[in-house]
Amino acid sequence: MPKRKQRTRNVFVKIKGLITREIRYKDNDKLLTVVTAERGRLTVRARGVMRLRSPLASACQLYAYSDFTLFENKGRLTVNAAEPAELFMGLRTDAQKLALAAYIADIAEKISDSDAENGELLRLTLNSLYALSERAEPLELVRAAFEMRAAKVAGYEPQLDACLRCGNPPEAPYISPALGGVCCRNCLTAEESTDALIACPDGVLPLIRYFLSAPLKRLLPPVGDERLIEDVVYVTERYLFSQLDCDSKLLRYYRSLRLPFTR
Numbered sequence: 001m002p003k004r005k006q007r008t009r010n011v012f013v014k015i016k017g018l019i020t021r022e023i024r025y026k027d028n029d030k031l032l033t034v035v036t037a038e039r040g041r042l043t044v045r046a047r048g049v050m051r052l053r054s055p056l057a058s059a060c061q062l063y064a065y066s067d068f069t070l071f072e073n074k075g076r077l078t079v080n081a082a083e084p085a086e087l088f089m090g091l092r093t094d095a096q097k098l099a100l101a102a103y104i105a106d107i108a109e110k111i112s113d114s115d116a117e118n119g120e121l122l123r124l125t126l127n128s129l130y131a132l133s134e135r136a137e138p139l140e141l142v143r144a145a146f147e148m149r150a151a152k153v154a155g156y157e158p159q160l161d162a163c164l165r166c167g168n169p170p171e172a173p174y175i176s177p178a179l180g181g182v183c184c185r186n187c188l189t190a191e192e193s194t195d196a197l198i199a200c201p202d203g204v205l206p207l208i209r210y211f212l213s214a215p216l217k218r219l220l221p222p223v224g225d226e227r228l229i230e231d232v233v234y235v236t237e238r239y240l241f242s243q244l245d246c247d248s249k250l251l252r253y254y255r256s257l258r259l260p261f262t263r
C-alpha cells in the first residue's frame with residue numbers, strides 16, 4: 001500500500017516569547033532562539049532585521065519579550081510580524097545587569113526543551129529579568145532565587161527535610177549538591193570527601209525553601225543581610241551546576257564585573 005504523504009504544517013502561528021540568543025545570518029537576517037510557554041524553545045529566522053529602519057528590529061532584539069506572528073513551513077519558522085511586549089530597558093544600560101541577564105537567559109535556554117510546554121520556566125525567567133531591569137533588589141538575590149527555582153523547574157528539587165542517606169533529620173545542616181539535598185556528615189562513605197558537603201549557616205535552608213515554594217510573583221523576599229545572600233548564592237550556584245552537570249562562561253563574565261561590596 002502506498003504510504004500516505006505526511007501532512008506538513010504551513011500556517012501562521014501567534015506566540016509570545018523571550019529572545020535568548022541571536023546569531024547574524026546572511027547579510028541582513030538573524031536566527032533567533034525564542035523561549036515560549038506553549039512550545040518551549042524555538043529557532044526562528046527574522047528576515048531583514050539588520051536593515052536600517054526594519055519594522056521588526058525592536059521586537060527582534062536580544063532579551064526582548066515579544067508578540068510574534070510566525071510563518072511555519074515544513075518545520076521552519078520565519079517572523080512575519082512582531083511587536084515588543086517588554087524590552088527590559090533597564091538592563092541595556094548597565095553592564096553588570098546585562099551580564100547577569102545573559103547568564104539567566106542562557107540557563108533558561110539550557111533547561112527548556114524544544115517543542116515542549118514550560119510556562120513556569122518562561123515566567124520565572126521573565127520575572128527575574130524584570131527584577132534586574134526595574135527593581136532595586138540585590139543582583140545576587142535575584143540570581144540565587146532564579147538558580148534554585150530553575151533547578152526545581154528542571155526536575156531537580158532538592159530534598160531538604162531528611163538526610164538523603166539515613167532518612168533522619170540531619171544533626172547539622174549540610175547540603176550535597178551532587179546527591180541533591182541535605183546529608184549528615186557521618187553518612188558519607190569513606191570514599192566520599194567531606195568537601196562535597198556545604199555547611200549551611202543559619203537562614204540558608206529557610207531561604208532556599210522559600211525560593212522553592214513561593215509564588216513566582218513574590219519570589220524575592222526582603223533580605224537585608226548581605227552575608228546571608230552570599231551564603232545562599234554559594235549553595236544555589238553549586239547545586240544548579242552539579243544537577244545540570246554544566247558550567248557557565250557567562251557566569252564567570254558576570255562575576256568578573258562585580259566589584260567587592262557591590263550589591
Ligand SMILES: [Zn+2]
Nearest residue numbers: 163166184187
Ligand atoms: Zn544521615
